[in-house]
Amino acid sequence: DADVTQTPRNRITKTGKRIMLECSQTKGHDRMYWYRQDPGLGLRLIYYSFDVKDINKGEISDGYSVSRQAQAKFSLSLESAIPNQTALYFCATSDRGTGPDQPQHFGDGTRLSIL
Amino acid sequence: GENVEQHPSTLSVQEGDSAVIKCTYSDSASNYFPWYKQELGKRPQLIIDIRSNVGEKKDQRIAVTLNKTAKHFSLHITETQPEDSAVYFCAASRDTGRRALTFGSGTRLQVQP
Numbered sequence: 001d002a003d004v005t006q007t008p009r010n011r012i013t014k015t016g017k018r019i020m021l022e023c024s025q026t027k028g029h030d031r032m033y034w035y036r037q038d039p040g041l042g043l044r045l046i047y048y049s050f051d052v053k054d055i056n057k058g059e060i061s062d063g064y065s066v067s068r069q070a071q072a073k074f075s076l077s078l079e080s081a082i083p084n085q086t087a088l089y090f091c092a093t094s095d096r097g098t099g100p101d102q103p104q105h106f107g108d109g110t111r112l113s114i115l
Numbered sequence: 116g117e118n119v120e121q122h123p124s125t126l127s128v129q130e131g132d133s134a135v136i137k138c139t140y141s142d143s144a145s146n147y148f149p150w151y152k153q154e155l156g157k158r159p160q161l162i163i164d165i166r167s168n169v170g171e172k173k174d175q176r177i178a179v180t181l182n183k184t185a186k187h188f189s190l191h192i193t194e195t196q197p198e199d200s201a202v203y204f205c206a207a208s209r210d211t212g213r214r215a216l217t218f219g220s221g222t223r224l225q226v227q228p
Contacts (some may be wrong), residue, residue: 033215042204042220103149106158
């Protein structure tokens, strides 16, 4: 789904560096999410945003921060990267909808390696 | 918060057989249950979802059943094909309290030709 674009697709960096992963969407969705994927652990929620002024911590927010610069842009930062943050990171979006939650649409992921 | 457990973690079937993946959830207020398929090196993609006001939903060879009393839901794939080989994730969420999806840990399905 090219409507959700993540940059970069791959990144190798060193411990202690500041890293920013970016996500942009053309779907016009209000809600955006950041997940990390580790083998055997599924997708774990880092942060989510229901609109530009509404940002919420997920289950594993420690060591991460986010910025919702506009409806279409949601970036994830690692202020001081550590090796156990090596993972595959996904951005996702969903429509506001009414009633129960709406399907999420994922980007292609960013593979991050911290040495 | 919500906790979603998914079983089995790996599943191998012969082509043409059926496959069943089961998930349990902890939050009785959850009312939306999607299933995602992730092929190797690709993004997760929604394949089917169900809301708590129905007990079963079908889409060609895949179906999902929901038992709200027992708090579990299952994905059924019939007449499996090699292209069904992937990792499947279940998830749950609710619309009150502005919660987001909680995912299961995934099931790696291998369909043997």
